[in-house]
Amino acid sequence: MTNNNVPVQEIFPRDPSRTYGLMELVKGTSPMVDKGPEDTVMSWPNLLVLELLAALGTTVVLLLWSAFVKAPLRELANPNVTENPAKAAWYFLSLQELLLHMHPVLAGLVMPGLVIVLLMAIPYIDRSKKDVGKWFASKKGRKIAFWSGVYTFACLIGLVLFDEFIRVRSIVSQPEAVPGWIIPVFVNAGLILLLYRAIRRWRPSRREVLVGLFTAFTVTYFTLTIVGVFFRGLGMHLVWPWDLPPGALPF
Amino acid sequence: MTTGNGSIADFITRNRIWRSIFRQGYPDNDENRAKAIVNSWFLHIHPVKVKVHSLKLTYTWGLGIISFVLFLILIVTGAWLMFFYVPSVQSAYTDVQNLETAVTFGALMRSLHRWSAHLMVVVVFLHMCRVFFTGAYxxxxxxxWVIGVLLWVVTMVLSFTGYLLPWDxxxxxxxxxxxxxxxxxPLIGEPLRRLLLGAAEAGQPALVRFYALHIIVLPAIMVILIGIHFWRIRKDGGLSSPAEASENGNDKQ
Structure with missing residues (x-):
């Protein structure tokens, strides 16, 4: 109430009970067009509860894991006693595997460098937005990923076995550039090109081509890591996991 | 303070001290739920509302948040391990042995640190695969995505520099x-190796260099990259979802 003659209540009644009516439907554009009311939810609590659960779950799993499995600790470092096999950390064992088959510069610098640059280039190669948020882009993409994975796995196992039991260097060892550079580069480039040609037969989109190639990369990383961790024994020769010398597991 | 229903919860969330810290009452209505996010230093990186699709477990598998949780666990356990470890060739190994045998919860904390590090390499890689296979890049x-690839590399290098520290x-x-x-x-290889090791072979200089990289240089880089990574999620419109696909169906940008 004010001191004016007209009481405020008459213009803006203080009574909180109000009624609403739908007056008119207006067609037009606004930021909310095509966005149904169920499109979004409040972050508190919907998102935060999930984040809390992820944090608690991770912590509990790790606590249990750490309570039952102790972190390894070997003997004191001794430069005079070479470990056999001497393995890098497990996530570098795919690189160490490459090292067995080609020149160290190719295995340790060119290959990983190329992989990282190509990974970063992916979004600049595939610019279409027509299948964002769809796993493997499409049914076709799923098929391409599956067969690319099978192909890559088979090739890798074949190459690893070939270089172990027949050995490229027993066929040609001179000059060093042949087994170190030329053969690995041509074999790898050839196999990737073959994969690319095979993928093209599906008449894929750019993204589907990339799905095939990225799958080949992940399967390579996975397969070579497994080979390096579980199948490389004395002198980094192939053995069955149950024949690994003691201490060959790099963790 | 007099308008509440007089419950204990009401008493706690309506007094001056609570309000000075949190500004708003308990988030039981949308206004306070929004304020709980924007008024909190810890939570303000989140949007007030998120797409329902972003919460779908079979879309994200929670891999990004799990990577971050692992990083936090590594910081906490890592700082704790620093209390008991000196990066010296003479004492590093016995320090770790003492952690295993003499320090209360030493073995548990070291195992936590070790396994979290391994798991983080796995989870970060899986996160990258998820983002690729859903076309979220x-x-x-x-x-x-580029920042994410760098984060994967830094994760491995961080893990690798920690690998030397037990000196076994x-x-x-x-x-x-x-x-x-x-x-x-070629050319840069040997100088680079010497720069890393600080000598012709792994010894005291290498241990100190790896230690400094592991506890400050690489974590600092990691924190900055994570900061940019999270900030960009917001700036780029939240998590990707199939709803975006129809907005711009052709190759044009």
Whole structure:
């Protein structure tokens, strides 16, 4: 109430009970067009509860894991006693595997460098937005990923076995550039090109081509890591996991 | 303070001290739920509302948040381990032995640190696979994908520098093998290897260098990259979802 003659209540009644009516439907554009009311939810609590659960779950799993499995600790470092096999950390064992088959510069610098640059280039190669948020882009993409994975796995196992039991260097060892550079580069480039040609037969989109190639990369990383961790024994020769010398597991 | 229903919860969330810290009452209505996010330093990186699709477990598998949780666990357990560890060739190994045998919860904390590090390498890689296979790297998220690839590399390098610190046979020879690869590079290889090791072979200089990289240099880089990574998620319109696909169905940007 004010001191004016007209009481405020008459213009803006203080009574909180109000009624609403739908007056008119207006067609037009606004930021909310095509966005149904169920499109979004409040972050508190919907998102935060999930984040809390992820944090608690991770912590509990790790606590249990750490309570039952102790972190390894070997003997004191001794430069005079070479470990056999001497393995890098497990996530570098795919690189160490490459090292067995080609020149160290190719295995340790060119290959990983190329992989990282190509990974970063992916979004600049595939610019279409027509299948964002769809796993493997499409049914076709799923098929391409599956067969690319099978192909890559088979090739890798074949190459690893070939270089172990027949050995490229027993066929040609001179000059060093042949087994170190030329053969690995041509074999790898050839196999990737073959994969690319095979993928093209599906008449894929750019993204589907990339799905095939990225799958080949992940399967390579996975397969070579497994080979390096579980199948490389004395002198980094192939053995069955149950024949690994003691201490060959790099963790 | 007099308008509440007089419950204990009401008493706690309506007094001056609570309000000075949190500004708003308990988030039981949308206004307070929004304020709980924007008024909190810890939570303000979140949007007030999120797409329902972003919460779908079979879309994200929670891999990004799990990577971050692992990083936090690593910081906490890592700082704790620093209390008991001196990066010296003479004492590093016995420090770790003492952690295993004499320090309360030492073995548990060291195991937590070790296994979290391994798991983080796995989870970060899986996160990268998830983002790729759902096409979440596409415009406008190109650059955040690049940051993500860098984060994967930094995660591995961080793990690798920690590998040397126990100064046991496993760490010594793993680092020798890895730095020998670096040493074989043409021209820059040998100087780079010497820069990493600080000497011709892994010894005291290498241990101190790896330690400094592991506890401050790489974590600092990691924190900055994570900061940019999270910030870009917001700036690029939240998590990707199939709803975006129809907005711009052709190759144009």
């Amino acid at each position: 596409k415009h406008p998220r190109e650059f955040n 046979q496993l760490s010594y020879w793993a680092v020798t093998v890895s730095t020998n690869i670096v040493g074989s590079f």
